[in-house]
Amino acid sequence: MSALGLDYKNGKYVAYVQVLNFSNIARSETVTLGQEVPIWIGRGDGETISGAIAETNATSQSRLFWGHVKAVIVTENFMKRGLSGLTSSLLRDRQARYTVLFYGTKEKMEDILTQKSIFNLSPLDTMMFTAVQMNTQKAYILPVNANKAFAYLNEPGGAGMLPEIGIYRHTWHEDFKKKPMFIIKGAFFFEGYKYKNHMAMEPLKGIRWRDEKLDLTPLKLLKNGRPSAVLMLGHPRFSIKIRVEQGKPRYDVKIKTTGYISEQVQKATIQELQNEAALAIRKEVQNTFAIATAEKTDCFRLQLELYRKHPELFRQLMRQGPFFLESDSLASVEADVYIRTTGKFKGSVYSDKQDGDEDGS
Numbered sequence: 001m002s003a004l005g006l007d008y009k010n011g012k013y014v015a016y017v018q019v020l021n022f023s024n025i026a027r028s029e030t031v032t033l034g035q036e037v038p039i040w041i042g043r044g045d046g047e048t049i050s051g052a053i054a055e056t057n058a059t060s061q062s063r064l065f066w067g068h069v070k071a072v073i074v075t076e077n078f079m080k081r082g083l084s085g086l087t088s089s090l091l092r093d094r095q096a097r098y099t100v101l102f103y104g105t106k107e108k109m110e111d112i113l114t115q116k117s118i119f120n121l122s123p124l125d126t127m128m129f130t131a132v133q134m135n136t137q138k139a140y141i142l143p144v145n146a147n148k149a150f151a152y153l154n155e156p157g158g159a160g161m162l163p164e165i166g167i168y169r170h171t172w173h174e175d176f177k178k179k180p181m182f183i184i185k186g187a188f189f190f191e192g193y194k195y196k197n198h199m200a201m202e203p204l205k206g207i208r209w210r211d212e213k214l215d216l217t218p219l220k221l222l223k224n225g226r227p228s229a230v231l232m233l234g235h236p237r238f239s240i241k242i243r244v245e246q247g248k249p250r251y252d253v254k255i256k257t258t259g260y261i262s263e264q265v266q267k268a269t270i271q272e273l274q275n276e277a278a279l280a281i282r283k284e285v286q287n288t289f290a291i292a293t294a295e296k297t298d299c300f301r302l303q304l305e306l307y308r309k310h311p312e313l314f315r316q317l318m319r320q321g322p323f324f325l326e327s328d329s330l331a332s333v334e335a336d337v338y339i340r341t342t343g344k345f346k347g348s349v350y351s352d353k354q355d356g357d358e359d360g361s
Contacts, residue, residue, distance in 0.1 A: 001064045002124065004090070005109040006049065007075040013085075015052035017042040017064060018113045020122060037122040039114050049089040066095035070129050072146070073103045073112055073165065079188055079195040083160075087150060098147040101131055103165040104188040106198075111167055115182060118172065127182050128165055140208030140217050141184050141201070153193055157303030157314070158322060160190035164198065189297050191322055197295055206288025207299050209236045209255045209281055209335075218262060221276045228266040231277055233259035233337065240305050243331065244313060248324075249306050250331040255281055258338045270339050278335040289330045296323040302330075 005016035019040040044055025057064055072090070074083075090096055105112055117125040124130075131143040141163045153160040166185040169178055186200040208217050216234040220227055236257040243250045261273070268276070285300075292299045302325060307314040317324040 003071045005073045006078045008077040008081050012045045013049050013052040014045045016109045017056050049085050071101045082193050084193040100146045101143050102149045104162040156307050158191040159301045159304040162188045203291040206284040210238045230263040231259050232262045233257045252332045255335045260341045274337045277337040281335040282333045285333045
């Protein structure tokens with residue numbers, strides 16, 4: 001068994017198990033790209049999670065081994081029932097690994113579990129299993145392992161989050177036939193083990209500067225309303241300082257990141273590009289915080305930071321309600337961007353010939 005999907009329909013839990021034949025997915029010198037890889041899906045339902053999974057075992061003809069499970073996907077209906085049942089049933093099994101990747105989805109579970117990779121490679125070569133981060137603005141929500149997912153669900157302050165995996169059907173074609181592919185569409189947030197809400201990717205753009213494990217992400221810079229450059233930045237350092245004013249926390253955030261120039265459209269010095277990038281990062285963080293706070297979501301885990309540094313104040317504020325962040329709680333955001341290299345242009349970040357001036361005048 002390579003993946004498990006969980007849903008809740010008509011008052012019952014529904015379990016979907018994905019099974020792959022090793023001979024179809026094994027690496028060898030004679031592997032044929034483009035050949036369809038069959039995917040077996042088992043379905044069972046029951047009043048409990050373990051009961052639903054047991055129903056698939058009843059007709060599997062051979063014992064299902066949990067040790068090969070690499071991904072667990074849960075639907076929004078399942079999340080609304082709470083995630084406490086997962087720890088009580090799924091992770092209790094000795095074969096279950098804490099390195100399993102966890103996702104939420106709004107798609108049909110059958111579509112998720114039958115999705116193949118490019119060249120019709122097996123599902124094990126999709127981003128759902130490899131957890132590879134694509135260098136795109138739409139891939140800044142990183143995959144979450146079970147150990148980290150449940151660690152944050154157990155933390156006070158509503159710090160739990162699962163990435164939303166979906167299917168995009170409009171980018172890739174095999175000849176003239178559309179080929180759907182996986183995409184990260186947003187994130188689901190929790191208060192303890194209880195489902196809280198969902199946020200799409202665009203409003204969450206600012207959280208990419210929160211995760212130091214982010215390899216590379218493009219930052220588009222604008223000048224006079226037009227694109228001026230694209231920087232590839234990564235491994236941001238996100239530090240938080242807390243000030244207490246009139247019994248309320250005020251957060252000062254500082255972000256440091258480095259990268260390189262991917263494309264330049266308008267004239268600018270390196271210092272100007274670094275300043276523009278710092279301003280763009282500040283705006284992204286402030287916009288994301290404003291949108292999330294309006295929806296009573298702590299996507300930057302600021303409440304958890306208060307719990308760790310000022311536990312007494314945290315408990316005092318929690319007595320008034322589970323969400324105490326206000327629109328002015330984020331007092332300041334400071335960003336520092338350093339451009340390490342300009343690529344193969346050896347220090348020249350812009351050529352006058354880009355404007356059609358061959359003489360460089």
